[in-house]
Amino acid sequence: MKYAIRMTICSLAITLGWASSSNAQSELGSAVQNPISSLISVPFKFSFDNGASNGDANVLSINPVFPVTVGDWNLVSRFIVPLYDAPGGVAGLPGNPGIGDPSQTGRATGLGDINYTLFFSPVKPVNGWIWGLGPSITADTATDERLGSGKWSGGLSAVALNQPGWGTYGGLVRHLWSFAGDSSRQDVNQTLVEPFINYNLDNGWYLISDMVITYNWEAPSGDRLLLPVGGGxxxxxxxxxxxxxxxxxxxxxxxxxxxxxxxxxxxxxxxLFPKG
Incomplete structure (x- = not known):
């Protein structure tokens, strides 16, 4: 994982000096900032969680997006495929809301629960707004019980955003309920709210805040809310x-x-894999 950190930082540093067409950057920027655009993309997100009482966690989340246009609608498939190196008893994460047993010790490494969402979105904005709605399902795919909820969960997800000249603002919401799985594990009943905002700068640069807020309705009252604040x-x-x-x-x-x-x-x- 340290090697992955070094490679990521080096890639970011090397790229700072590279230039590309401002028009292409602008078009791609609008598509990238729209989670339900017609742009095929494969994000690799490296996350490093620090300060938990039972140890730090490293996560590689692979989140491919595959849109298909059918008539006046975009059908956008979004996957979340998490790979963890984490201590036992990791608190509930957006992709794995049932995790959390502080009595467990040791580290676990492997695949977590995979989430799939299919958004139905009009090709043309409605009164300036881009929106999408569709089903979401999380499969019990974790290779270690400490890395998943032990449940199959389903629900709905919705997203809405606006793209004025300066950037993008909007939000995504999702709720999941468990419907099958290990009866001895905690049921999944989790709300996710993800407000996001992008402010465009020159030469392809932009500022971003993309906060993934979760609320686990099955957890004890003091352990339900995860509320991050920040940006990049x-x-x-x-x-x-x-x-x-x-x-x-x-x-x-x-x-x-x-x-x-x-x-x-x-x-x-x-x-990014733009059409044409």
């Missing part, structure tokens, strides 16, 4: 002929479950 910076550029979106962010959890981390630092490398 990003850049649209190219590696050779490959368009990429790079992000570096940091968030502090102002409200958190007792075993959750205090800080999260993340680096994202998003491969």
């Amino acid at each position: 910076v990003g850049k649209i550029t190219k590696w050779g002929s490959q368009p990429v979106n790079l992000r570096a962010e940091a968030y502090y959890n102002v409200e958190r479950p007792s075993s959750a981390p205090e800080w999260q630092v993340g680096f994202t490398v998003q491969l």
Whole structure:
């Protein structure tokens, strides 16, 4: 994981000096900032959670997006495939809301629970707003019980955003309930709210805040809310002929479950595949 950190930081540093077309950057920037655009992309997000009572966690989340246009609608498939190196008893995470047993010790490494969401979104904005709605399901795919909820969960997700000239603002909401799985594990009943805002700068740079807030209705009253505050910076550029979106962010959890981390630092490398 330390090697991954070094490679990510080096890639970000090398790319700072590379230039690309401002028009292409602008078009890609709008598509990248829209989670339900018609742009195929494969983000790799490296997250490093620090300050939890039972140890730090490292997460690589691979989140491919595959849109298909059918008539006047975009059908956007979004996956969350998390890979963890984490201590036992990690507090509930957005992809794995049932995690959390502080009595467990030792570290676990492997695949977590995979989430899939299918958004139905009009091709054309409605009164300036882009929106999407669709089903979401989380599969019990964790390779270690400490890395997943032990449940199959389903629900709905919705997103809405606006893109004025200066950037993008909007939000995504999702709620999941468990419907199958290990009866001895805690039921999943979790709300996720993700407000986001991007402010565009020159030469493909932008500022971003993308806070993933979760509320676990099944947890004890003092351990339900995870509320991060923070943001970061990003850049649209190219590696050779490959368009990429790079992000570096940091968030502090102002409200958190007792075993959750205090800080999260993340680096994202998003491969972009524009049409044409």
